[in-house]
Amino acid sequence: MLPNVIAVPRLCKRHLHRFLKQQFRHCVADHTSVDSPVPHVCVVGSGPAGFYTAQQLLKGNPDIVVDIYEKLPVPFGLVRFGVAPDHPEVKNVINTFTKTAKSERCSFIGNVEVGRDITLQQLRDAYSAVVLAYGADNDKTLGIPGEGLDNVLSARSFVGWFNGLPQDRDLKVDLSAERAVILGHGNVAVDVARILLTPIDILKTTDISQHALEALSHSCIKGVVLVGRRGPLQVAFTIKELREMTKIPECRPHLNPKDYLELLDLIPDLPRPRSRLTDLLYKTALEPNARYKALWADAKREWKLQFLRSPIHICGETKVTGIKLAINRLEVCLHTVRKHFKPIFTFICLCPLVYQVLRSIGYRSVSIDKDIPFNMERGVVSHTQGRVDGLIGVYCSGWVNTGPVGVILTTMTNGFETGKTIIHDISNGTLELSGKQGKNDILPLLQKSGVQVVSFSDWMKIDEAEVERGQNCGKPREKLVDIDAMLKIASTAAPSPL
Amino acid sequence: MACRAVSLRFLIPKFASCVNRGNSGTIPALIRKTQHTRNSASRHRFSSTAAKPKKETITVHFVQSDGSKFSTTAAVGENLLDIIIDNDIDIDGFGACEGTLACSTCHLIFKQEDYDKIPDKPTDEELDMLDLAYGLSSTSRLGCQVVLTKDMDGLQVQVPTAVVDARDPS
Numbered sequence: 001m002l003p004n005v006i007a008v009p010r011l012c013k014r015h016l017h018r019f020l021k022q023q024f025r026h027c028v029a030d031h032t033s034v035d036s037p038v039p040h041v042c043v044v045g046s047g048p049a050g051f052y053t054a055q056q057l058l059k060g061n062p063d064i065v066v067d068i069y070e071k072l073p074v075p076f077g078l079v080r081f082g083v084a085p086d087h088p089e090v091k092n093v094i095n096t097f098t099k100t101a102k103s104e105r106c107s108f109i110g111n112v113e114v115g116r117d118i119t120l121q122q123l124r125d126a127y128s129a130v131v132l133a134y135g136a137d138n139d140k141t142l143g144i145p146g147e148g149l150d151n152v153l154s155a156r157s158f159v160g161w162f163n164g165l166p167q168d169r170d171l172k173v174d175l176s177a178e179r180a181v182i183l184g185h186g187n188v189a190v191d192v193a194r195i196l197l198t199p200i201d202i203l204k205t206t207d208i209s210q211h212a213l214e215a216l217s218h219s220c221i222k223g224v225v226l227v228g229r230r231g232p233l234q235v236a237f238t239i240k241e242l243r244e245m246t247k248i249p250e251c252r253p254h255l256n257p258k259d260y261l262e263l264l265d266l267i268p269d270l271p272r273p274r275s276r277l278t279d280l281l282y283k284t285a286l287e288p289n290a291r292y293k294a295l296w297a298d299a300k301r302e303w304k305l306q307f308l309r310s311p312i313h314i315c316g317e318t319k320v321t322g323i324k325l326a327i328n329r330l331e332v333c334l335h336t337v338r339k340h341f342k343p344i345f346t347f348i349c350l351c352p353l354v355y356q357v358l359r360s361i362g363y364r365s366v367s368i369d370k371d372i373p374f375n376m377e378r379g380v381v382s383h384t385q386g387r388v389d390g391l392i393g394v395y396c397s398g399w400v401n402t403g404p405v406g407v408i409l410t411t412m413t414n415g416f417e418t419g420k421t422i423i424h425d426i427s428n429g430t431l432e433l434s435g436k437q438g439k440n441d442i443l444p445l446l447q448k449s450g451v452q453v454v455s456f457s458d459w460m461k462i463d464e465a466e467v468e469r470g471q472n473c474g475k476p477r478e479k480l481v482d483i484d485a486m487l488k489i490a491s492t493a494a495p496s497p498l
Numbered sequence: 499m500a501c502r503a504v505s506l507r508f509l510i511p512k513f514a515s516c517v518n519r520g521n522s523g524t525i526p527a528l529i530r531k532t533q534h535t536r537n538s539a540s541r542h543r544f545s546s547t548a549a550k551p552k553k554e555t556i557t558v559h560f561v562q563s564d565g566s567k568f569s570t571t572a573a574v575g576e577n578l579l580d581i582i583i584d585n586d587i588d589i590d591g592f593g594a595c596e597g598t599l600a601c602s603t604c605h606l607i608f609k610q611e612d613y614d615k616i617p618d619k620p621t622d623e624e625l626d627m628l629d630l631a632y633g634l635s636s637t638s639r640l641g642c643q644v645v646l647t648k649d650m651d652g653l654q655v656q657v658p659t660a661v662v663d664a665r666d667p668s
Contacts, residue, residue: 089598240626273629
């Protein structure tokens with residue numbers, strides 16, 4: 001019960017204190033349960049933002065009850081559907097999320113879409129606080145002619161396709177061409193490039209979806225070009241992703257030395273992260289060591305980075321035949337807070353013979369309920385320090401709060417901050433606690449409208465089925481890509497109480 | 499009473515990492531770690547024929563961002579992430595990827611002299627993750643990569659505050 005009591009006296013005291021507080025509260029609660037109502041908080045979205053906020057809430061207040069609503073029958077959001085299949089170690093966060101979900105004060109309520117099955121107002125009536133943590137469910141578009149052609153895909157859908165996201169399972173991915181262009185220099189762009197270039201023998205040991213594996217095994221792609229509107233000093237991908245690109249077996253970088261020559265003098269003066277990233281770019285382009293040279297010698301595929309280009313026209317009748325790119329030069333914008341380089345068009349060049357275009361220029365959030373004040377320009381919920389403007393008791397966390405940027409650490413920090421804000425507001429008395437019954441108010445409404453709710457133990461059944469399917473084909477997991485199939489497994493055996 | 503115990507266990511988070519490290523993709527890293535641990539432990543033994551020498555322990559101090567300090571004894575050969583987890587030292591979100599070099603949540607800051615004592619210099623991959631950490635310093639390391647040696651007794655490490663925005667790498 002109390003770990004390491006003898007070895008760690010200080011901790012022991014701390015834990016004992018908590019334990020006694022807990023026990024005491026329990027006794028009190030038995031007799032005077034009406035005096036202090038339990039704060040019910042609901043979280044909309046079960047990705048990292050949702051789970052990290054829930055974790056903070058449960059830890060910060062020993063009475064709080066948290067219900068996590070999820071549109072899909074399965075939890076974990078982009079950890080399941082966004083993290084690349086060849087990054088299994090990033091998915092270890094699921095272990096912590098599972099621990100949170102199994103807490104007796106936390107419920108997962110899957111297959112419920114807020115805005116469709118239940119409204120924000122209904123949630124506000126049932127809960128003291130509602131946390132919007134539904135992420136960025138849409139992507140930015142270029143708004144140029146030809147964007148709707150057959151071979152132009154959004155990288156977001158492509159990621160959903162190889163990660164088994166039900167809505168993207170039937171995506172028409174045509175890999176019969178030798179060359180693909182990815183528009184964007186972010187981590188998603190690099191993930192997509194890496195999946196297109198990685199040998200199939202490596203991919204087939206990951207939890208990549210079978211339909212994607214099948215299509216990629218017949219891929220003719222020999223080269224991938226990543227096109228960015230800004231220069232090598234402004235790339236948005238992180239160094240980890242770049243380093244992985246240099247290590248893909250049977251694949252080499254084909255970088256134009258001219259793009260990188262001038263960087264050498266700048267490297268020492270840059271802040272460390274940017275300096276190391278730029279140094280790696282420079283060395284990859286100009287001074288690869290012997291080990292890399294040997295690795296790249298017998299490459300069958302290659303990738304390149306193209307800087308200072310903005311697509312202005314995707315050419316073709318039904319399929320893509322080329323892209324018109326504008327050549328940019330950079331101008332420093334001083335009126336923004338961070339020093340920002342704005343690309344300015346100068347003239348146009350043509351990049352012919354492209355057959356597959358993947359647009360990877362960023363995600364954006366959407367408003368899921370008419371009551372949510374939404375900043376259309378930034379694609380985020382309008383808020384002040386996580387408190388949604390004009391709606392008392394409504395908060396936002398993760399990408400709906402910050403915009404779709406950063407790694408999991410960024411979302412974790414934001415989730416913890418939002419959690420702390422809510423705890424603060426509860427102890428302050430800002431939030432209405434009485435008359436709120438949480439899921440006890442909501443579940444009957446859902447039952448009435450015939451929604452099959454998926455609990456966390458239902459998810460465990462789906463999880464088990466997926467792992468079993470994976471074992472049959474030598475993968476850690478084979479995700480179910482059909483919502484009905486998920487729901488069928490969820491409803492087998494005795495329905496578990498929420 | 500039983501249900502109280504469950505909730506208490508949650509309040510004192512004992513991260514899943516201690517038991518649940520079965521992610522197949524992370525196995526190479528773990529094997530490497532185990533081998534490494536074994537090697538560094540044997541480096542400090544003079545006789546290889548000794549049956550089972552008593553595990554040497556040293557004292558480590560962790561200073562949290564709010565100034566509070568935890569001290570614990572730890573066996574030589576353990577890494578700092580494991581020590582924090584095994585002792586239930588409660589730091590929000592610490593060790594999210596469970597020691598697989600895929601995040602920077604076990605970021606710790608050392609004193610210069612302690613930093614210099616760490617026998618294994620950071621790999622490129624560790625530095626890549628550190629570059630995304632909040633409050634990065636020139637004596638920063640990832641706790642999961644720092645294996646204790648005998649001469650680190652009395653080591654004091656700082657747990658950084660998560661205040662700076664790590665999103666923009668420029």
